Amino acid sequence: MRRLFPPPEAAAVPLGELSTLSGLSGLAEAYAYPEPVASDGCWLRANMVTSLDGAAHHEGRSQPLSGPADMRVFGVLRALADAVVVGAETVRRERYRPARARAEFAERRAAAGQAPAPAIAVVSAGLDLDFSWPLFTEPVVPTLLVTGAKAPPQRLAAAAEAGVEVLFAGDGACAEPALIRAGLAARGYRRLLSEGGPRLLGALAGARALDELCLTVAPRLAIGAAPRVTSGPEVPEPHAFRLTDLLEDEGFLFHRYRAV
Secondary structure (H helix, E strand, O other): OOEOOOOOOOOOOOOOOOOOOHHHHHHHHHOOOOOOOOOOOOOEEEEEEEEEOOOOEOEEEEEHHHHHHHHHHHHHHHHHHOEEEEHHHHHHOOOOOOOOOHHHHHHHHHHHOOOOEEEEEEOOOOOOOOOOOOOHHHOOOOOOOEOOOOHHHHHHHHHHHHEEEEEEEOOOOOHHHHHHHHHHHHHOOOOOEOOOOHHHHHHHHOOOOOOOOOOEEEOOOOOOOOOOOOOOOOOOOOOOEEEEEHHHHOOOOEEEEEEE
């Protein structure tokens, strides 16, 4: 992996070979969360992959657009986060499992006061999820359900019966983006990572709840009618972001943007 921006001589963190532990450490430093974090006490970044023609997935899944370097970045971003925020549809399509504790990041997480692995926070209005899945029954850190106070009562009861913790982020049926941040921060989850999907990311970005976007552009043409990495109502003015880092590996481009 090589750095294209800022130029290597100007970069604060050099990158080694990613196949080694020292390389993973260098990548972790390159993607470290800012300190101090945003004024509300947390930092929410998103990590998404897109094809050259703007598709967020192929046949419903992001995996066909990915590659080894993208998966390394994916793993490092998870290893740095307190909690991973993801939409229920993405959980179903991508067959989510609990985040795992990784030995190579154990010391770093312990020094930062983090649990051995990030919690998964599933955002859902209808709670149409199978609570017998390993995501809910076998996590290192308990999985959270994030929803609105008017979520279906029978599904809330099913979650309670399964021992799944529910975070209410708003008075309606859907969780409110700003309250997702606040609710997770109140539970000590300050370093947040969203892995989509497009509707959740569109809601977070539309509410200006997103601090940073880590975007992988894959050297693939997906064609088809897959959505972009964000989906939702058009905003009055496009939101401005600035490029802070650009890395490359085997034709994959890894962008890091910060909200202006």
